[in-house]
Amino acid sequence: MTAQGPSITGAAPKAVFRVEGVKKDYRMGEVTVSALREVTLEVYEGEFLVILGPSGSGKSTLLNIIGGIDTASAGRVWYRDDELSAYGEAQLTQYRRHHIGFVFQFYNLMPNLTAEENVEMATEISRNPLPAREALRLVNLVERGGHFPSQLSGGEQQRVAIARAVAKQPEILLCDEPTGALDFTTGKVVLDVLNEINRSLGTTVIVITHNASIGDMAHRVVRMMDGHVRDITVNAKRKTASELEW
Amino acid sequence: MRVLDRKLLRTLWRSRGQSMAVAAVVLCGTACYIAIASAHSNLELTRSTYYAHYRFADFEIMLERAPLTSVFRLESLPGVRQVRGRIVEDVNVDLEGADEPRIGRIVSMPDRQEHVINDICLLEGRYFSEGNPNEVILSKRFAEANRLVLGDRIEASIDNKKHSLRIVGIALSPEYVYMIRSVQELVPNSERFGILWVPQEFAETALDMKEACNNIVGSVEDPEQLDAILERAEDLLKPYGVFAKVKAGNQISNRFISDEIKGLEVMAKIIPGLFQGIAALVLLVLLNRMVRKERTEIGLLKAYGYSSRAVAFHYVKYALALSIAGSLAGFAVGQWLANAMIRMYVEFYDFPLLRSRVYFDVLARSMAIGIGFSLLGALFAALRAMRIRPAESMRPEAPHYAHRTLLERVPALWRRLSFTWKMIGRNVSRNAFRASLNAFGVMISSGILIMGFFSLDAMDYMLKFQFEIAQREDVKVSFQTERGKDALYEAARFDHVRYAEPLLQYPFEVRSAWRKKDIVVIGVPRGARLQRLINAKQEPVDVGATGLTLSDRLARDLGVGVGDVLTLKPLMGRITKERTLVVNQIVEQYLGSSAYMDLDTLSRILDEPFAANAVLLRVEPGMERDLSRHLKDVPGVAAVEVKADSLKGLQDTIEMSAQISNTMNIVFAAVIAFAVIYNITAVSLAERQRELASLRVLGFTTQEVGRILYHENFALCVVGLILGIPFGAGICRLLVSAYDNELYRLPFHLDTETFVTATVLSFLFVVLANLAVRRQIRKLDMVEVLKERE
């Protein structure tokens, strides 16, 4: 059985990412810390992928390398037919700009801009953006568009962050513990939004989480351990966010 | 405390760019202060010792001819300490191989050396020997510039007779520290003008002044009484044609030095406050940010048992470290600058003992000022650090609430702004203090630039006004006495002369109510083309058939305006009748302050049909030199001045000294602008790291992220310039009113170029600061920044 995701028709799924033997070492004086020991992985077009693993297992490191804000020490990474690991700083910036949306545990909104302006900011640099209001509608926050981040709750801020990431119409949405700072109910709302984006826009979504139950939402679940991919499971049946048990 | 100190060193090192920028401002302030204050002390002290040692006169009276016996009567006036009658006369000096005329000022000295008023300081050779009246002591620079040495002979033409004089000494005099012949010359030209100190006996015979004098210098017991004493002296000397009384304060050489000393004094008061104040403000911003960032650490330190005072002192020490480092470096640079300034003064002033010295009181004062200001800058942050309580420091700081800016009241406009400008708008309104400080830095910096360029603009304009707009002759011929029409025709008939215009200069006493002044009235023909009068609108105006035209400074001194009546009394000659005249118009004049009237009317006042004592000539180009050689030997001609010669060197000298001070001004302006903008931007960047890093994650390029900071700086630079231009112009206005006296006045004139250059330079400084910040934006580590909690 191939570890495959959304392909219901049975046709060979297309890989968006191919990660081959990627290593990441941090040299700290005498000692070298290996964040990634040798990771090989494919991510398919349109899938909802969840990465699970204990703290320090290298999840963020992997996601950052895929997202082009960090680089590998060894190994190669392909984005479709391009070798990402050969990109320079300027190319990586362009790559992030046009293909990637990031969502972090901390929302990283511009405190000086209103929710709508935060989203507009992203639309200003992309080729084919969703209108800011449209993006806010996706996360159900149109009526809060004029508010500043400090006037919004954590969950609302996270949804603005998602709207900002989605407004660029990226092919891939990378989420590093998007619910990490949120309570159960709010977390579900956010996950629901992510699921909806994956479904309706066909965006490939990768979500890192500590919460194993979130894995039930995914097409596939990658478990990491000590800088390795320990195993990959395919969910025969996916749950919706509201069905999750926290 | 060791740990804290180590932390301090690490902080200093980590923010070395910012630390250095602050220290640089302190350095500039210190250096500038030391240079100026040392030069001030040095000049002041040198002058007063020199004056005391060689008995610089408190007053000088110029008259036609007084018997020496009258001088003794003057000495017996109460309050008068010492008086000396002498003979002073400008004569032509012939030197072998020199084609330009030299003017030597004959100044008589006692035949045998005595401790007299306005004594000379012999540098080389000896005093006159007995029985040898044809000996001369030369002023040092004139001798040097013309390569004259002891034993050489020079020829002086006095009353068309040539006298050969042997050089026996080289000397300096407190009267001619700044050696210019008249205020019109502005800067010394040592080749063309010098002093010839001769024995009294020689002067009396050569100038036909047996037992007489035409110049009296004296000293008084109490300078406060000077005016009263001069009144009585004038009464006493009335029969001898007193035409000018000069108090020490208005003596040309002394006036120029005094203004220089006064200028230094004012600068020494302003400069340290300006620089150190800016350093303090920047420190305030830096330390506030530091304390805010280190809140938790401060709380922890206190929880461990460090006292509040120890923690607060930690931040004070940061300020002190920068200030002391800046001051120490400033000592070195300042002393170097002070030496350079003294070298420049040595170029312009003839003091026997002007050399660089170190003034420890100045150093100590500058250090104290630096430390005082840095403490002031650190105070706020230190208090804030003291107030932090361990418990609350662990909690996150209360979130700030962004608010809408004024601009948003105009939604149509706001909507059109790109998000970069929206962020800038909100950031400026949120950090109003920092933004104002940023603009303030540009304002001060551009003000300094404008002020610096102004001195050159004003001088240039003054020269242009004087020598191109007002005085348009090529050659000026002065006669020994008043002459009739024939002299004018004769001059006009000389080869190469294209046009000739007469001039009559005559000393008068003018009175308006209780105000009284001795002035020179200049008679110019109606429709004059070579000696033009220029009004405040910069238009040439005619002198008018009747009435007086006054320079604006003279009108102010006399407290009169157009339509007022003045009483005039000739100070020389046989006519003593007083006249009343109406003030017709006021004209501009920057060098000297005179009154003008129609030449014919002036002649009639002197009871002559036509009189002139000078002729202005327009000459075929290149022929001035030839003509002057011929004119010099014409009987009755006292002096021939070729304008091109007087102008030569003048412009260069002014330009050179202005360039030196402009270079310094540009450096200072750059340091201020850079330090302020760079520091504020760096603080802002540090505060907004997270925001900016997440923009990078979104796919913004470093350039696009930087733009948010750069554009803000450019916008604030525009604000700074909008304030800085009037601010700079305001300082120039102050300078104009500070340098406004009977002898000279600065025109308030700023070239457009000055504003353009100041603007361009200000933007350049911002670009430099932005470039420095750009390196930090490049280094923004997305992964690291985003890992941290908000």
Ligand SMILES: Nc1ncnc2c1ncn2[C@@H]1O[C@H](COP(=O)(O)OP(=O)(O)OP(=O)(O)O)[C@@H](O)[C@H]1O
């Ligand atoms: N800049 C760094 N320098 C040194 N070691 C680092 C650095 N960044 C990460 N590491 C190490 O790399 C390993 C993997 O880190 P990573 O952030 O990818 O873990 P993670 O799986 O995302 O953990 P968490 O669930 O806690 O976020 C950890 O052991 C971490 O200590």
Ligand SMILES: [Mg+2]
């Ligand atoms: Mg992580």
